[in-house]
Amino acid sequence: MASLDDLKKRISSVKSTQKITKAMKMVAAAKLRRAQENAEKGRPYSEKMNNIILNLSGGISDKESAPKLLIGTGEEKIHLCIVLTSDRGLCGGFNSNIIKKAKSYFKKILNDNKTLKIITVGSKGYDQLKRTYKDYIIEKISFKESKNINYFDADKVGKIIIDRFKKKEFDVCAIFYNQFKNVITQIPQEQQIIPLKSSEEKKDSSSEDNYEFEPEEDEILSNLLPKNISTQIFKAMLENSASEQGSRMTAMDNATRNAGEMVDKLTIQYNRSRQAAITKELIEIISGAESL
Amino acid sequence: MSNSFKLDIVNPEKSFLSKEDAIEVVVPAFEGDMGFLKDHISIISFLKPGLLKVIDATATEETYYVEDGIIEFKNNCLSVLTSNIFDIKKMDKNKVKDILTEAEKDSQNNDISDQTKYLVDQKIEVLKSLTLN
Numbered sequence: 001m002a003s004l005d006d007l008k009k010r011i012s013s014v015k016s017t018q019k020i021t022k023a024m025k026m027v028a029a030a031k032l033r034r035a036q037e038n039a040e041k042g043r044p045y046s047e048k049m050n051n052i053i054l055n056l057s058g059g060i061s062d063k064e065s066a067p068k069l070l071i072g073t074g075e076e077k078i079h080l081c082i083v084l085t086s087d088r089g090l091c092g093g094f095n096s097n098i099i100k101k102a103k104s105y106f107k108k109i110l111n112d113n114k115t116l117k118i119i120t121v122g123s124k125g126y127d128q129l130k131r132t133y134k135d136y137i138i139e140k141i142s143f144k145e146s147k148n149i150n151y152f153d154a155d156k157v158g159k160i161i162i163d164r165f166k167k168k169e170f171d172v173c174a175i176f177y178n179q180f181k182n183v184i185t186q187i188p189q190e191q192q193i194i195p196l197k198s199s200e201e202k203k204d205s206s207s208e209d210n211y212e213f214e215p216e217e218d219e220i221l222s223n224l225l226p227k228n229i230s231t232q233i234f235k236a237m238l239e240n241s242a243s244e245q246g247s248r249m250t251a252m253d254n255a256t257r258n259a260g261e262m263v264d265k266l267t268i269q270y271n272r273s274r275q276a277a278i279t280k281e282l283i284e285i286i287s288g289a290e291s292l
Numbered sequence: 293m294s295n296s297f298k299l300d301i302v303n304p305e306k307s308f309l310s311k312e313d314a315i316e317v318v319v320p321a322f323e324g325d326m327g328f329l330k331d332h333i334s335i336i337s338f339l340k341p342g343l344l345k346v347i348d349a350t351a352t353e354e355t356y357y358v359e360d361g362i363i364e365f366k367n368n369c370l371s372v373l374t375s376n377i378f379d380i381k382k383m384d385k386n387k388v389k390d391i392l393t394e395a396e397k398d399s400q401n402n403d404i405s406d407q408t409k410y411l412v413d414q415k416i417e418v419l420k421s422l423t424l425n
Contacts, residue, residue, distance in 0.1 A: 048373055
């Protein structure tokens with residue numbers, strides 16, 4: 001059994017850990033509010049962008065000549081997966097949830113004998129994926145230096161994707177991120193961005209809006225689609241950062257509570273062994289006195 | 293009857309400007325400046341670098357510098373999506389110069405396509421007119 005001194009040391013070490021997790025929770029809570037605001041502020045842009053694209057693609061008369069970014073290359077051989085994760089750990093199941101979702105998708109693709117390419121955004125995703133999928137990772141991007149998520153970073157990722165698409169390096173592109181629902185729930189998402197999902201296209205053909213286009217639809221579309229990709233990535237990054245903070249907050253809250261329980265348990269153990277020691281000493285004194 | 297319409301300017305980070313009482317908006321559309329009044333036909337177009345003018349019910353005129361973007365007009369609601377927009381009044385002269393030198397550097401580059409070249413030239417022109425004032 002551990003000595004009294006050891007127990008004391010353990011209690012104080014657990015207490016200081018608790019202090020840290022508590023502080024991290026507070027920081028995450030403050031950051032969460034900001035991230036959530038940002039995510040909400042960013043929504044109108046991506047929604048409007050989506051609407052315009054839907055209206056536009058509905059207006060396209062000649063499907064054959066439509067930009068490749070919209071309709072795809074006509075093949076489905078090479079899949080590019082963009083896995084968006086955080087740069088920091090200690091945020092509960094946040095990263096592993098995305099990775100789990102991504103891995104099941106990877107398996108499906110590899111089972112179908114298709115080629116897989118992976119780009120990781122955020123260092124944690126790379127760390128987890130490099131064990132099994134190292135050969136498939138073609139690029140890793142990390143924005144550790146930039147404090148806040150900005151559109152500029154998302155645009156960089158978007159440009160990389162488009163560049164690779166133009167070089168015909170892949171046919172289908174999907175992104176993986178966590179969608180922020182509330183502080184406790186974040187849903188890992190898989191979203192296909194190239195070609196745009198046809199299910200969404202169908203919706204708009206019912207809306208009978210007659211738009212005038214200037215210049216022609218094709219030209220607007222070819223200008224707009226690359227922007228849309230950056231926008232989608234940006235949206236994913238915003239959602240991700242809100243999710244990360246939310247997830248970290250819950251994880252740290254749990255850790256603080258666990259540490260509290262542990263301190264209680266250790267204190268009881270400490271008191272018990274202290275009492276046991278006293279009793280033992282008393283017995284020794286009494287039996288010593290009796291023997292005289 | 294009022295002849296105002298709704299104006300929404302959003303950039304990826306936030307809603308930049310929202311007005312219920314816009315009377316006239318002039319945007320630098322790709323094929324030339326375009327003025328919007330109430331009951332304009334539904335239209336989608338994209339922007340080139342230039343000045344975006346907003347006149348509201350109180351007849352105050354505000355001018356913004358935009359670099360790119362998409363506009364959509366529908367049911368008397370004009371949405372402007374742009375990633376780079378600045379209020380002229382709050383714009384620093386130095387900042388203008390910074391963007392200008394950047395743009396001039398871009399225009400020296402011979403690899404760019406005609407379209408990008410056109411956009412960059414537009415940008416330089418607008419920025420130069422800004423620095424003159």
